[in-house]
Amino acid sequence: MPMTLQPASLSAAPRDILHKIMTAALRAADPAVQIPRNMPKVPRGKTIVIGAGKASAHMARSFEACWIRENGSDDIANRLGGLVVTRYGHAAPCEHIEIVEASHPVPDAAGQKAAERILEIAQNAGPDDLIICMISGGGSALLALPAPGISLEDKQAISKALLKSGATISEMNCVRKHLSAIKGGRLALAGSRAKMVTYLVSDVPGDDPAIIASGPTVPDPTTQKDALAIIKRYGITLPAGAQKLLANTDHETIKPGHDCFTGNDVIMLSRPQDSLLAAADAARDMGLNTVILGDAIEGESREIAKMHAGIARQVATHGQPSQKPCILLSGGETTVTVRGDGGRGGRNAEFMLSLLLQLRDEAGFAALAIDTDGIDGSEDNAGAIMDGDSWQKAITGNIDLADYLDRNDAYSAFEKLDDLIVTGPTLTNVNDFRAILIY
Known part of the structure; x- marks a missing residue:
């Protein structure tokens, strides 16, 4: 029989946890720290x-x-x-x-x-x-x-x-x-x-x-x-x-x-790995288990999101590869095959939109994905964030998220949900950073 795990307590709100972990990842990517040593x-x-x-x-x-x-x-x-x-x-x-x-x-x-x-x-x-x-x-x-x-x-x-x-x-x-x-x-x-x-x-x-x-x-x-x-x-x-x-x-x-x-x-x-290690340290300081899935993940953004969703469910349902509360971390550079004209958004927003469609209204999940340079594709956002309220906001607002994904228009979808992450230029660039919180 599958092991049923109870919701875990958190030290802070899920979005606050994710933002703190993201900040640690960006700080570790700052080349100004290493230049004086070299x-x-x-x-x-x-x-x-x-x-x-x-x-x-x-x-x-x-x-x-x-x-x-x-x-x-x-x-x-x-x-x-x-x-x-x-x-x-x-x-x-x-x-x-x-x-x-x-x-x-x-x-x-x-x-x-x-x-x-x-x-x-x-x-x-x-x-x-x-x-x-x-x-x-x-x-x-x-x-x-x-x-x-x-x-x-x-x-x-x-x-x-x-x-x-x-x-x-x-x-x-x-x-x-x-x-x-x-x-x-x-x-x-x-x-x-x-x-x-x-x-x-x-x-x-x-x-x-x-x-x-x-x-x-x-x-x-x-x-x-x-x-x-x-x-x-x-x-x-x-x-x-x-x-x-x-x-x-x-x-x-x-x-x-x-x-x-x-x-x-x-x-x-x-390197991307430096940011993942710093993010993992920050997560552990907040009492979270951490799993680094890889610093070199490539593939179609929406498909990589499905893989991440599957691992997140395995944590939530079976406590594998880690018990809740847990942060899944990954880096690399996914890609987007553009299927139509007029869509807005980069690979991280597309990843997040696909992830949101996979997890939908399931409880106990929150996630973000950003480009660490602060610009996801050619828009003004670094990426996007979601939690348990995001799917409900889509339902209430009559936002057809699957249609936005079909049109490669993830930016517009998260703009309507008020879930874009805007950092401005970070003056570094170690590629994508993704964090999924399971609690």
């Missing part, structure tokens, strides 16, 4: 900070403050400079490092201009200089430098098609780097006369440096043949210039073992 030696020449990503401006500001504080002469400060590009709204002002903003997830002309300048800065660095490269998620779109024979409009069209296709982040970035003049190790090649240190904030399952922002400063083991296979798998039509480029084996990315990587350092500052 400072390089002062070079004889200039210190040049370049980079791209949603967290890159915050990383640059943290580095600048620590560099000047630790090495504090006017001469060293005057030899510090560079250029970093981040997403619109994610800038962090610096005194010596220029910060510019560009479009994400679809690239724009501002990103292309910034990438051109960053490549030129790297090319001009000499043997006595030190290049500090700040790389975080979002850098693939922000470093928008099309390879010869491809226009920015081509890159934009391909980006939109990939985003709608359901391709994983590793698949999308494989295609992106093979159509780029700066990604796939090419930025390291451009700056190969100087010493280079790359700081990374991982937003990809598995934390592979070659996938984060399409690996501009690290070796790329993938090939143009791999990129063409991904294009074929998802039925994407390439512009003629892109098709021709991928068929030209002379335009391969920079492979492992190339001399341009010799002596360079790669430092991982923040």
Whole structure:
């Protein structure tokens, strides 16, 4: 016979518990905590900070403050400079490092201009200089430098098609780097006369440096043949210039073992697992059992939600894999295959809408899911939250949640339920964070 478990008492309201756990996860993802512990030696020449990503401006500001504080002469400060590009709204002002903003997830002309300048800065660095490269998620779109024979409009069209296709982040970035003049190790090649240190904030399952922002400063083991296979798998039509480029084996990315990587350092500052561990610690401090399901979960958002719902029910009904009260935690990057036009919302809102439909009016569940950069897709929310009242609000408001899910319109559904989570830009990015409370 199944074991029937009684409702567990909680130390606070379910939503308050979830918000505290989310806050702990975001705090652990802040790269500013790790940068002072990983400072390089002062070079004889200039210190040049370049980079791209949603967290890159915050990383640059943290580095600048620590560099000047630790090495504090006017001469060293005057030899510090560079250029970093981040997403619109994610800038962090610096005194010596220029910060510019560009479009994400679809690239724009501002990103292309910034990438051109960053490549030129790297090319001009000499043997006595030190290049500090700040790389975080979002850098693939922000470093928008099309390879010869491809226009920015081509890159934009391909980006939109990939985003709608359901391709994983590793698949999308494989295609992106093979159509780029700066990604796939090419930025390291451009700056190969100087010493280079790359700081990374991982937003990809598995934390592979070659996938984060399409690996501009690290070796790329993938090939143009791999990129063409991904294009074929998802039925994407390439512009003629892109098709021709991928068929030209002379335009391969920079492979492992190339001399341009010799002596360079790669430092991982923040990972999804760091946030999950911090969230688990916060949950235990509140008297909750914790289960980390994984930091690299991929798949269709609505299907991953069904899997999470099944595990949550197993906890509620059988006390497996943990007794109540329990928090299920997971990270990674799910995907959404867009099935229609006009829907609003990102992968985390879609996950939550599917989860809500699975759990419906069952008692003893609350959950949230966010993108840790504070922007879920292209809307103003980080994600969404639900508890036992959410389904009843949908019934009372005559909100057909299944219809919203069919239209990939999760944002609008949670907007009507008043269950959106809006944090604003967090200035970090370790991918999705999901927490399900069973009590």
